[in-house]
Amino acid sequence: MKAKELDLLFDNGEDVLEYFDLDSLKRPGLEMDAMQISFPHWMMEAMEKEAERMGVDIQSVIKMWITQRLDAMG
Numbered sequence: 001m002k003a004k005e006l007d008l009l010f011d012n013g014e015d016v017l018e019y020f021d022l023d024s025l026k027r028p029g030l031e032m033d034a035m036q037i038s039f040p041h042w043m044m045e046a047m048e049k050e051a052e053r054m055g056v057d058i059q060s061v062i063k064m065w066i067t068q069r070l071d072a073m074g
Contacts (some may be wrong), residue, residue, distance in 0.1 A: 006019060047062065
């Protein structure tokens with residue numbers, strides 16, 4: 001099937017998932033790398049408080065804040 005045909009099916013509200021091998025799909029740029037970072041105690045307390053307020057874990061808070069900063073940089 002050509003891309004234009006697939007686009008037309010999608011635009012018409014058809015389910016196009018059957019045309020994809022979902023086991024082999026990858027989202028480029030979203031592979032994870034791990035790093036270790038140390039924060040002062042006061043920062044950890046502030047992040048824990050914010051995480052609790054938001055109902056997420058500290059790692060999610062850090063990711064959101066870094067993403068916001070990187071987006072602001074352009």
